[in-house]
Amino acid sequence: MLFTAIFTNPIQRLAKDVSKIEAANYSLNDTKLSIYSTQKSNEVHSLSRTIQAMLTRINEQFKALEQGDKQRKELLTHLSHDLRTPLASLQGFLEVLNQSGDKLSAQEQQEYLQVSLNNCGQLKQLIEQIFELAHLENGEISINKETFNLGELIYDCIAKFSLAVEKKGINLSVEPEICDFPVIADIAKLERVLSNLVDNAIRHTPRDGSIAVRVKRGDDNQLFVQVSDTGVGIKHEELNAIFDPHYQASNSNKAGRQQGGLGLAICRGLLKLMDSEINVQSELGKGTMFSFNLPQKKA
Template sequence: MNLSLYQKLASSLVIIFCFICALVYGWSKQLERTSKHHGEQNLHLQLAEHLVQDNPLLQQGIYDYQALENLFHTLMLLGPAFEFYFVDPQGAILTYSAEPGKVKRDHINLTPLKRLILDRTLTPLYGDDPRDPSRQKIFSVAPVYNQDVLQGYLYVIIGGEAYDTTLNTIKANDNVWIAGLWLAGALLFLLIALLILFRFFTAPIKKLATEVSMIEAANYSLVDNQLSSYSNKNNEVDSLGRSIQAMLTRIDEQFKALAQSDKQRRELLTHLSHDLRTPLASVQGFLEVLSQPHRQLSEQERQHYLSVSSDNCQQLKLLIEQIFELANLENGQMRVHTETFNLGELIYDCVAKFCVAADNKGVTLRVEPVICDFTVVADIAKLERVISNLIDNAIRHTPKGGKIIVQVQQADAEQLYVDISDTGVGIQQDELIAIFEPHYQASNSNTVGHQQGGLGLAICKGLLQLMNSEIKVRSELGKGSQFSFNLPKKTKA
């Protein structure tokens, strides 16, 4: 059976409350009984001794048991709270005054009697009740001698059967019951008040659990389900509510991010499959033409087909390398190996690789300042990849007669900025952020003669992030673009 938190707390409270009430009641009754017996036994402690000293039958040590029984009967009429017994030195009950069948014992244990005779401070001390084999009662006792010879003991039960019967009748009186009912009512009121308080304190937790269950049933979607607003109180429930709200909001954001990422990956796969299919289809077509024996191709045509097929293979190789490089960046498998080197030498090496391509297109490519002597700390291989990608993009988007400038500027004593600017077609303002997404191609993309995968800028951004650098872009449509990133400068010792 599944119980709510309130039901568990309420059940536990009722059980503990009943146990405590029973414990307190039993303890109080025991304390009351012990105190009552202590007082009564001390009050009548010398009763038996006085009877032995004052009564001629007991003083002479000559026992007329019938006369002694009559004496006990008279004394019990005068003191109904007492029962009188005469026992021999072995504990056998010799005489008493009681109706036939009332006395159930014929022997009693003398140990408590002897202990009380030796030490009167042991009260309350209990002896056997001759009328009930399973019960013990307080008593008064005195030894009876005849010329220094022990004849037996006068054994007086304090609070006899008649006394107990009368006392129980009094306890059954209406006033006692009314007092008991008032006490029970007070305890019941306290229990109900505590249950209401528990209900009040656990209601927010129950409400929070219900709302979380509804959100869980909705697959943690916060579109149609929201947690109630929780105040800035410093109690545990409000703090828990705020924490759960923050956690659910974070989960919802992650779900949306995963959905968006999945959508982007699907789009990326679609684009990549198209990019891979186009050069593959071209290579396959040319190879089929070259492999047909009945086709009579001139040497010039054959070389053209082979050249185009080779270009497509190179493009395929470049695209696949970019795909693996981007995947390694996203998975965090790429590591940075920093070293100190001259930035100017690296830039001139990169520029030298593209001089022929720039001259063939009629684009001017230069470095500023010409004497570029700066020492930096970075990963030289990854930085070369970034600069090469940016220069290659600039050449493809800059028309004949344009110019590309690779400029190094010192921002402060610790940072350098590398700017690669061109006078090309530029980029629309609403596309400046999106161009760094994988496989995004701006509307001004120039893919004449090359099938571009749209991964170059995404790779540049990822590589620079590994080196704790950030790439920025400024562009104006029809006037050109400028890509900038920072590098830590090597300070002189």
């Protein structure tokens, strides 16, 4: 009897444990399980510990899936809000123009049209970012590397933001001014990265602030590109999270935080495809600097 109990008791306890887990839908929260001795080396105790470890792993996987599903739902919720906001504004201004356009002055009509165009631009940018991020996550973006002049690309890129920086009184500079560096990269993808970083800097830099795009030589034939601003800065504990699209979307409307929407997540993904890595340094209330490396073409 004693010999039988040595083998049957652990099996009975294990069966009860499995029933508890099944009844709790594989959740170990608040579920008390048996403790199996690690000192006993017989096969029944070993099997019991193995199965319990498997149940623990299953529970961890369920939690991870639930968390991922929660994050995806939060992302969709906030993206829907971000889409509706400019869309509602656009609809409102167009309705006014349609119903009462003849009662508005020429200047008022122009202002309403300009606001409508701005909202269209916001919608277009967000939709493009959503699709681009989806393509990145699905591995559907290819890289076509070529040799080109980095300085020419930088100046072409910042030219698009001349009106935006002028409106806010921001000084946007390139250092060194004569930026003649041949690099090897995907020119279209790199332009996207630079545009996202400069746009992010403009949105979070106050009036009369400054933004600088710097290129520095490093070791091993590497160039380092830096985009720095005198903006609101980022809390130290949040630096590792700002490239997460779920984090960005869920915190994009919180006052006092530097947010890049989906742009920073896209920057990280594109640079990774080009064998580069984006880094960030920031001090709250003083500014932020993003940097990444590029291989320079050998002379």
